[in-house]
Amino acid sequence: MEELKEECGVCGIYSHREAAHLVYLGLTALQHRGQESAGIVSFNGKMNRHVGMGLVFDVFKPETFSYLKGRSAIGHVRYSTTGSSVIKNAQPLLVRTPYGQLAVGHNGNLTNAESLRQKLESTGAIFQTTTDSEVLLHLIARSKEKNLVDAIISSLEDVEGAYSLLFATDQNRKGNPEGTLIAVRDPLGFRPLILGKLGSSWVVASETSAFDLIGAKFIRELEPGEMIVIEERKKIQSYKISKKPLNKSAFCIFEFVYFARPDSKIFGHSVYEVRRELGRQLAREAPAVGADCVVAIPDSSVVAATGYAQESGLPYEVGFIRSHYVGRTFIEPSGAMRDFRARIKYNPIRESLRGKNIVLVDDSIVRGTTSRKLIQLLRLTNVKEIHMRISSPPITGPCYYGIDTPTKAELIASTHSVEEIRKFLGVESLKYLSLEGMIQAAKGTSSQFCTGCFSGNYPTQIYDKESHSKQ
Numbered sequence: 001m002e003e004l005k006e007e008c009g010v011c012g013i014y015s016h017r018e019a020a021h022l023v024y025l026g027l028t029a030l031q032h033r034g035q036e037s038a039g040i041v042s043f044n045g046k047m048n049r050h051v052g053m054g055l056v057f058d059v060f061k062p063e064t065f066s067y068l069k070g071r072s073a074i075g076h077v078r079y080s081t082t083g084s085s086v087i088k089n090a091q092p093l094l095v096r097t098p099y100g101q102l103a104v105g106h107n108g109n110l111t112n113a114e115s116l117r118q119k120l121e122s123t124g125a126i127f128q129t130t131t132d133s134e135v136l137l138h139l140i141a142r143s144k145e146k147n148l149v150d151a152i153i154s155s156l157e158d159v160e161g162a163y164s165l166l167f168a169t170d171q172n173r174k175g176n177p178e179g180t181l182i183a184v185r186d187p188l189g190f191r192p193l194i195l196g197k198l199g200s201s202w203v204v205a206s207e208t209s210a211f212d213l214i215g216a217k218f219i220r221e222l223e224p225g226e227m228i229v230i231e232e233r234k235k236i237q238s239y240k241i242s243k244k245p246l247n248k249s250a251f252c253i254f255e256f257v258y259f260a261r262p263d264s265k266i267f268g269h270s271v272y273e274v275r276r277e278l279g280r281q282l283a284r285e286a287p288a289v290g291a292d293c294v295v296a297i298p299d300s301s302v303v304a305a306t307g308y309a310q311e312s313g314l315p316y317e318v319g320f321i322r323s324h325y326v327g328r329t330f331i332e333p334s335g336a337m338r339d340f341r342a343r344i345k346y347n348p349i350r351e352s353l354r355g356k357n358i359v360l361v362d363d364s365i366v367r368g369t370t371s372r373k374l375i376q377l378l379r380l381t382n383v384k385e386i387h388m389r390i391s392s393p394p395i396t397g398p399c400y401y402g403i404d405t406p407t408k409a410e411l412i413a414s415t416h417s418v419e420e421i422r423k424f425l426g427v428e429s430l431k432y433l434s435l436e437g438m439i440q441a442a443k444g445t446s447s448q449f450c451t452g453c454f455s456g457n458y459p460t461q462i463y464d465k466e467s468h469s470k471q
């Protein structure tokens, strides 16, 4: 998989004496959703916040937890899809509102944030960050509603796009000293948001991988358009945030293809099973006659490749070793050092590839440049033929809902035919999974999923980034 940056992940726990520690562990299991910054806000009569740039393990030290006291906490890992990668944009954000102190962690992207920001600024609002999430906090702070729950619901009526949100506040309607946690999923349910229990404590997270790590039990996913308020141990309260019932959802199908961890369960299905089925379906649609074995580009394509191997009856071979210790190594982007960018991460295994006709499975092609480099590396092993198979359709448009895809002009499939891409990559054959095949493998229908970046059918109004006008 080429460098396609993920979005964000959230995790929160209510009523546990190790709340911040457990959120910290949960965030490590969501690290794949964002690696630029991490943060936790806890509540022990006052709200305590610690955020930093980098990975979860780097941001939190043992001494941090003597500060993050309390029985409730929310946390966030971030990759900047809106706003630049600087500490001021690290989440959870924490502000003072007429409804008390309020912290928020946001996964997704508000598509009309820029025009809302301009409106708010024209009436005197001063922003501390460049994130879309702060726009929502301003709307809540300016709301005329009587309480926070109604203020959040009415503010969400003004925003469009994708949001799975976790709020924490120092207020509690029942006089409970543990504050309140509020979780909300947008009416189309673009991003996952899951509710669980750890003993008698409530847990909310972006993916079930966070639950597995801390030993929490899966209860259910939040419905699209649902807000839950957790202010006591015994029960939660559920609200509908959207007045008009929508007869469709827009679960991001790319979560199954690439973003979510294969050990998670989201949108009602195991990511592992769907991803393997994407590979199986690919083998049915695009067999490679005469191939000797199936090879994956690690790590994200391994599950799809095993599905392809099972369906085709071909053996699965480990063709690459991926270094997991590369991190943010600085390599000159030009000149003699340029060729080391792919090599530092991947090394092909000559012994498993030499003289063979291979099926090379990848989950997607974005710009095509990284795939091309990897194929050049493969050629050094004296592999005979490379038949590339992609377990999703061509990406022809950007994502507006929280995934950092390049612009349309930079996406190779938006400007090149499959045959042109094949030539550019330098492979004997290239085939993609069909849109219908991808939806079928995800065990759903086209009215359940967002497929915008593949099909061009975006489920909401899209705004031109420069003029903020509708497209």
Ligand code: SF4
Residues within 6 Å of the ligand: 190, 251, 252, 253, 254, 255, 398, 399, 400, 401, 402, 403, 450, 451, 452, 453, 454
């Ligand atoms: S446009 Fe693509 S990446 Fe974005 S939400 Fe839709 S399917 Fe997911």
